[in-house]
Amino acid sequence: MSSTSQVTRPPATVSGPGALPVTLMVNGSAKVADLEPRVSLLDALRDHLDLTGTKKGCDAGTCGACTVWVDGRRVLACLTLAISCEGREVTTIEGLAGPGGELHPMQRAFIEHDAFQCGYCTPGQIMSAVALLEEGNAEDDAAIAEYMSGNLCRCAAYPNIREAIRDVRDRSRGDGHAAS
Amino acid sequence: MRPLSYVRAMAVEDAVERVSGDPAGAFLAGGTTEIDLVRFGLAEPDLLVDINDLPLSGIEDLPGGGLRIGALARMSDVARDGAVARRYPAVSQALLLGASQQLRNMASMGGNLCQRTRCPYFGDGISPCNKRTPGTGCSALEGINRNHAILGTSPHCIATHPSDVAVALTAFDAVVHTMGRDGDRRIPIDDFFLLPGDTPHIEHALGHGELITAIEIPAAPVAARSLYLKYRDRQSYEFALVSVCAALRVADGTIGEVRLALGGVGTKPWRARRAEERLRGAAPTTESFAEAADAELAAASVRRHNAFKAEFARRAIVRALNQVMGSTNGGRA
Numbered sequence: 001m002s003s004t005s006q007v008t009r010p011p012a013t014v015s016g017p018g019a020l021p022v023t024l025m026v027n028g029s030a031k032v033a034d035l036e037p038r039v040s041l042l043d044a045l046r047d048h049l050d051l052t053g054t055k056k057g058c059d060a061g062t063c064g065a066c067t068v069w070v071d072g073r074r075v076l077a078c079l080t081l082a083i084s085c086e087g088r089e090v091t092t093i094e095g096l097a098g099p100g101g102e103l104h105p106m107q108r109a110f111i112e113h114d115a116f117q118c119g120y121c122t123p124g125q126i127m128s129a130v131a132l133l134e135e136g137n138a139e140d141d142a143a144i145a146e147y148m149s150g151n152l153c154r155c156a157a158y159p160n161i162r163e164a165i166r167d168v169r170d171r172s173r174g175d176g177h178a179a180s
Numbered sequence: 181m182r183p184l185s186y187v188r189a190m191a192v193e194d195a196v197e198r199v200s201g202d203p204a205g206a207f208l209a210g211g212t213t214e215i216d217l218v219r220f221g222l223a224e225p226d227l228l229v230d231i232n233d234l235p236l237s238g239i240e241d242l243p244g245g246g247l248r249i250g251a252l253a254r255m256s257d258v259a260r261d262g263a264v265a266r267r268y269p270a271v272s273q274a275l276l277l278g279a280s281q282q283l284r285n286m287a288s289m290g291g292n293l294c295q296r297t298r299c300p301y302f303g304d305g306i307s308p309c310n311k312r313t314p315g316t317g318c319s320a321l322e323g324i325n326r327n328h329a330i331l332g333t334s335p336h337c338i339a340t341h342p343s344d345v346a347v348a349l350t351a352f353d354a355v356v357h358t359m360g361r362d363g364d365r366r367i368p369i370d371d372f373f374l375l376p377g378d379t380p381h382i383e384h385a386l387g388h389g390e391l392i393t394a395i396e397i398p399a400a401p402v403a404a405r406s407l408y409l410k411y412r413d414r415q416s417y418e419f420a421l422v423s424v425c426a427a428l429r430v431a432d433g434t435i436g437e438v439r440l441a442l443g444g445v446g447t448k449p450w451r452a453r454r455a456e457e458r459l460r461g462a463a464p465t466t467e468s469f470a471e472a473a474d475a476e477l478a479a480a481s482v483r484r485h486n487a488f489k490a491e492f493a494r495r496a497i498v499r500a501l502n503q504v505m506g507s508t509n510g511g512r513a
Contacts, residue, residue, distance in 0.1 A: 012190050014227070017183035037186035037228070040215070061216055064282060073256075073285045079215045080286070083186050084208070084230050128282065137281070149416035150280020 015083060022083050026051065027095030037083045042066045044082035045092060053093035053123045057152075064151035067124035068092050074131035076150075093123035096130070105171065106130050109164035117155035125151045129165050138169050181219045188230040192359055192393065198229045200361045200389025207231050207391060209252060210286040212279075213295040221305050222296070222312065236290075236393055239263065245399030251290030251357075251392040255345070256281060258289060268397060270348040270406035270425045274443075277410045278344040280417045290392035292343055293356065293372065294384065298419055299328065299339035310336045311380040318380075326485035327421065330493075332447035333481050337380030339447060341373065342419050346449040348408055351425040351441035354397045360390035369395075373448035380447075402429045402437045405507055409500040410443070411492065420444030422492045424500035428464065435459050440472075440501075445480075445493050452476045455497065464505050466498060473497035 016037035023032050026049060033048040042059070045051040045068070057065030059078045066077040069091040096104040106126050109115070116122045128151045132138050137147040144162050153161065186208075189195035199205040206225035208214055209232060217223035236252040239261050247263055258264055259275035279287065301307040301319035308317035320328050320338050328338040346369070354369040372385050386392070397403075406427035412418040423443035429436045438459045440452040455476035462468040473494040480490045 012187050012194065014185050014187040016185040017226075036183060038181045038184050038218075040181075059219070061212055061283065064280065067282055074282050075286050076212070076282050079211050079283075081186065081208070081211065081215065081228070081230075084188070084211070084232065086188075132281070135281070146416050147281050150282045 022086060024049070024082065024085055024090055025088070026090045027092060033082075035082050037081060039082050040078055041068070041070075041080040041082045041085055041090065042077035045077060045090075051092050051094050055120055055123055057121065057124075062152075063121070063124075064128060065121050065124040067127045067151060069127060069131060072134075074128055091127075093127055096126065104130065105168050106133075106164065109167045110161070113160045113164040113167065114157075115160040115164040116153070116157050121151060121153045121155075125153065125161055129161070129168070132165065133169055133172065138165055141166075182221070182224060184218070184225055185227045186230065187227065188233055190233065192231075192234055192236070192391065195229050195231050195234060196359055196361060196389055196391050198227070199391070202227050203388070205229060205389070209288040209291040210254070210283075212283050212287045213291060217296060220303065222303065231391070237288075242396060242399070245401075247397050249289055249395045249397070251394055252288045254285055255279065255287045255289065255292060256284035258345075259284065266404065268348065268352060268400070268403045268406065270351065270403065270408040270427065271345060271397070273408040274344040274348040274410075274423075274425065277408065277423075289345070289395055293346055293349075293369075293392065293395075294386070295342060296383070297339035298342050300324070302339060311339055311376070311383075314379070314381045321483065324485060325483040327419075327444075328483060328486050329447045330445050330477075330480040330482050330486055330489050331442070331450050332375050334376045334378065334380065334447075336378050337376035337447065338483065339376070339380070340419075340444060341383075341446065341448045343449060344408070344410065344420060344423060344443055346373070347423060347441045347443035348406070348425045349395065349397065350449040350451050351406070351427065351439040352397050352400050352403050354395050356392055357394040357396060358386060358390050359393050360387055364393075365390070366396075369449070370451055376447050383448075400427075400439070402427045402439060405429075405504060406439065407500060407504055407507070409496060409503065411496060412444075422489060422496045424493075424496045426497070426500040426504050428459070428501065428504055430464050430505070433463060434461050435464050435468075440476075440497065442476075442493060442497075445489050452497070454479070459501075464501075466502060469498045469501040470494065472501075 019034040022035045055065040057063035061079045204226040208228040236250040265272040307319040329340045356367045410423040425441045428438040442450040455472035458472040
């Protein structure tokens with residue numbers, strides 16, 4: 001109250017605690033949902049926007065199943081408030097395939113290398129794996145293991161996940177998109 | 181999760197004013213600790229002031245060779261910053277050995293310092309815990325205390341401080357810059373973190389509504405050959421059982437300058453000043469390293485399950501110092 005008379009820029013407005021329309025840019029298109037500020041990006045995607053590809057494993061930032069990209073960086077949707085993503089670009093596993101539905105090379109590689117069993121961690125693994133190559137953190141198996149350590153796979157498909165990542169890395173190098 | 185309100189701050193002063201003016205207000209940066217704590221009922225803010233759009237993420241040179249790291253710089257960006265990696269490699273290593281890449285992309289440097297302990301009795305929300313609910317007692321004293329601290333403990337709390345990078349920052353005498361309603365402050369990092377004593381719920385020197393704006397690391401040529409060694413129960417994405425940040429400079433066969441700090445064993449990021457004192461002027465040998473480690477760990481107070489940490493830390497200190505020696509003279513110890 002004391003500073004309202006001195007505001008020189010548009011004052012930021014307080015939202016909540018009740019629901020309000022929140023606009024999220026997800027996979028290139030704007031989506032509006034009525035959300036309370038406490039709603040995580042993960043719950044907004046799954047329960048409000050019908051994008052259930054992003055999985056809820058631990059809901060506590062330890063398993064990586066909810067990995068998505070915000071402004072092109074891999075983050076955990078369970079520890080992100082949806083409302084904090086207004087004005088930012090969110091990419092989920094549903095946004096990876098091409099316009100005609102053709103799978104992303106990493107998605108194809110996961111199938112070719114049998115890089116999953118139950119599949120629950122797979123969307124998070126793939127979102128992490130694509131980002132890993134973008135970051136240039138996949139130069140060898142040790143680096144892949146280290147930089148993928150935030151994605152747990154309780155079926156322990158790790159060797160095949162690494163194979164899939166190596167495969168995409170090596171093929172993309174041929175295309176001039178070196179991971180360095 | 182309990183209901184809460186949210187606002188995105190557009191200016192540092194605005195953020196400080198909003199949290200200062202609301203006893204149950206809190207800052208929201210990366211959220212990797214805060215959202216977790218709110219979800220589990222361990223923090224109960226009624227207003228989160230999102231500071232992510234504030235212009236506090238730069239990394240700038242300081243005159244004389246130091247660095248000023250903005251409080252909102254992300255762990256992953258600081259780790260990969262060329263000046264950080266060149267001048268303070270242990271800072272970069274500590275960052276990369278902490279958390280996962282997703283969390284490092286989110287977590288801010290200021291938030292890293294403010295993260296809460298991972299003591300399970302604090303985190304379960306039920307057990308007696310002086311840190312969570314003052315006056316209820318410490319369940320870890322006679323409970324499962326394998327991961328708990330052996331240095332800086334009190335009869336009221338033996339929880340470790342979980343940060344890796346804070347250990348390296350402590351070794352290099354970083355200074356925490358803050359802004360509050362009453363103005364700006366510069367807090368030496370060793371004063372920023374508080375020992376538990378009989379107020380374990382007060383972990384750092386920040387007042388309510390006081391915001392970390394930057395972390396400055398003074399010039400320290402010795403840090404250019406520093407390293408951060410971390411031991412844990414699994415190879416990656418795990419908190420330290422024992423970690424060591426070490427840097428030293430040898431001149432004429434004796435140790436001229438040395439920095440040593442420990443993680444995983446202290447109730448706060450632990451500057452090993454007793455060991456440093458022993459090492460200054462000593463010959464850089466395994467024997468003097470071990471003697472210095474013993475001097476530091478003489479003050480250790482172990483419990484039923486964490487007695488191994490004293491010997492573990494002793495060996496880790498010796499190994500870290502030997503490794504730094506190896507990197508400074510081409511392997512001749």
